[in-house]
Amino acid sequence: MAEQTLGAGIIGCGGIGNCHATALTLIPGVRIVGVADIDESRAAAYAKRYHADAYYTDVASLLARKDLDFVIVTTANDQHAPLTIQALEAGRHVMVQKPMALNLAEAEAMVQAAKASGKKLMVSFFELFHPAFVKAKEIVDRGLIGDVFFFKAIMAWYMPSTDVWRFDPKISGGGILMDGHSHHVAYFRWLTGEEAQTVYTEAGTLASNARVEDTGVTLIRTRKAIAEVSGSMRLIEPNQQNGRYFKEWLEIYGTKGTIHIRPTERPSIRVYAEGAGIPEGLNGWFSPKVQWVPFEERGRALHFNPDEDPWTAEHKHFVECIRNDKPVVTDGEFGAKVLEVVQAGYRSMAEGRRISLPLDR
Numbered sequence: 500m501a502e503q504t505l506g507a508g509i510i511g512c513g514g515i516g517n518c519h520a521t522a523l524t525l526i527p528g529v530r531i532v533g534v535a536d537i538d539e540s541r542a543a544a545y546a547k548r549y550h551a552d553a554y555y556t557d558v559a560s561l562l563a564r565k566d567l568d569f570v571i572v573t574t575a576n577d578q579h580a581p582l583t584i585q586a587l588e589a590g591r592h593v594m595v596q597k598p599m600a601l602n603l604a605e606a607e608a609m610v611q612a613a614k615a616s617g618k619k620l621m622v623s624f625f626e627l628f629h630p631a632f633v634k635a636k637e638i639v640d641r642g643l644i645g646d647v648f649f650f651k652a653i654m655a656w657y658m659p660s661t662d663v664w665r666f667d668p669k670i671s672g673g674g675i676l677m678d679g680h681s682h683h684v685a686y687f688r689w690l691t692g693e694e695a696q697t698v699y700t701e702a703g704t705l706a707s708n709a710r711v712e713d714t715g716v717t718l719i720r721t722r723k724a725i726a727e728v729s730g731s732m733r734l735i736e737p738n739q740q741n742g743r744y745f746k747e748w749l750e751i752y753g754t755k756g757t758i759h760i761r762p763t764e765r766p767s768i769r770v771y772a773e774g775a776g777i778p779e780g781l782n783g784w785f786s787p788k789v790q791w792v793p794f795e796e797r798g799r800a801l802h803f804n805p806d807e808d809p810w811t812a813e814h815k816h817f818v819e820c821i822r823n824d825k826p827v828v829t830d831g832e833f834g835a836k837v838l839e840v841v842q843a844g845y846r847s848m849a850e851g852r853r854i855s856l857p858l859d860r
Contacts, residue, residue, distance in 0.1 A: 502528050505818060506566040508591070510558055510582055511574035512536040512545035515596060519571045519623075520549045522810040525796050526818055535561045558582060562589040569619070569821060572596060576677065577670045580605035583620065587612040592619040594817050597681045598841065599834040601672040603858065606838050610831035621817050621827040622834030624685040628809035628816065630789035631768040635751060635758045636690055638787070643772045644753030647691055650726040651752075652683035655734035657744035661709040665732075674711030676702060676844050679730035683749070684719070685829065685837045687728070690751070693721035694836075699853040700844035706733035717844045738763045740804055762803045 507523050509516055512534055523529050531551040535558050536542035546554035555561045562570070562585065569592035572582050580600040586593045587609075599622045600606040613620035626632050639647055656679075664670040671677060688695075702715025714731040738745045740763040749760040756772035766786035777783045789807065796811040803809065820827045843854040 502822065505529050505568045505821065506532040506564070508532060508561050508564070508567050508570040509534045509545075509549075509551075510536075510561070510570055510572050510586070511578070512538070512541045513573065513575075516545070516571070516573035518625075518810050519573055519594075519814070520545070522814040523571070524549055525811045526815055529814075529818055532566050533561045533564055558585060559589075562586055562591060567591060569593065569817070571623075575664045575670050576672050577601055580609055583609050584612045587616040587618050587620065590616060590618065592621075592817075592821050594621045594623055594814075595834075596623050597685070597834065598672065598677050598838055599831070600838060603835065603839060603842060606831070606835040610835060613831050619817070619821055619827055620831040621820075622829045622831065622837075623813065624682060624689075624829050624834075624837070625809045625813045626682050626686055626762075627689055627828060628812040629762060629803060630792065630807045630809070631760050631762060632686060632809075634768055634787055634789045635749075635760060638758060638770060638772075639690055639751065639753070643756065643775065644751070644758060644770070645755030646723060647751055647753050648724050649752040650687050650690070650724060651750040652686070652727070652748070653729045654679040654682055654747045655729075655731040655736075656746070657735055658732050661707050666707075666709040666711055668711050671711060673841070673845060674702075674704075674709065674713055675715050675730045675732050676700065676712065676717065676841050678732065680715065680717055680728050680844065681837055681841055683726075683728045683730075684717075684840045685833070686749070687719065687726045688833070688836060688840075689828070691721060691724055693723060695719050695721055695840050695843075695856050697853050697855050698840055698843035698847055700847040702844070702848050706731070712848070715844070715848075717840075717847075719840060740764075762807070765804050765806070767804060767807055 533553045534551050535555040539556050542554040570586045572595040583593050583595045697720040700717040702712040705714045707713045713733045716729040719726040751758040759769045771784050797808045847854045
């Protein structure tokens, strides 16, 4: 017997929303029944592109649809919390773009709204579903590289104009820490399963006239490991895949080996592990087999090699958790922990010192 079709809604028809919408159209048993945006022409074009049943400029009208089961919130950051809470209170499951909120008070309100509604709240950290990132987690969990004690990651790109909402602190909540660091803070937490104990950040507006930090480095200390998370929104370095200005590298160091992840390259993951049975005469590095994403499940991401696009896998996970009433991997509590590290970074910037966690509210 076929499963009942789930009705999806998308709130926010901007750039990143295309990745979410494309992924939803590739999942059997899911239909986009409505989209909403404050710009009616954009909402109409979006609905036509993704074959949605209807479009709205009023979110309440979308949420009132009886055939709506869940929504994806893909607006600017300042609307994540109010729209997520509105949707949860309307009895809809929610996936929300990272960062989940502008501050911890908003994040906590979202978590409480999810608990009160009994609905799923998932924060979108799509890299946790990238095949190379998944494989690295499997290798760490198996103990192949020993205990992780050092983690290095960079995500950087170039935004030619600072006259956009991402550079407005009232809307974005901040710059590269909120926009880029969030991804790797989330992955480090998922990879190690450890709570951050201290955070220290050096950041500033170094290569633009933006009102937020365009470049930054954050050090995170857990009980067993140190992470160095860095990035910039003003990096002029084309990547090998498509020539766009984007760079992402991750390095995971364990007591028995090392993992390198280069998402835009092939192979995207290389591993060195002492005692892994590498034949004599080779240098010890190998590229493990990762899940190959079928053509029909590839989304629109431009900063991965297309064989390993994570978007459809992320949305499949969300849909399966709704269907089977299972916990999502990046729930509201997870998202709030990531945001806490980022907020500690901003406090560190302001006070010029290392910040201990948990933060005082």
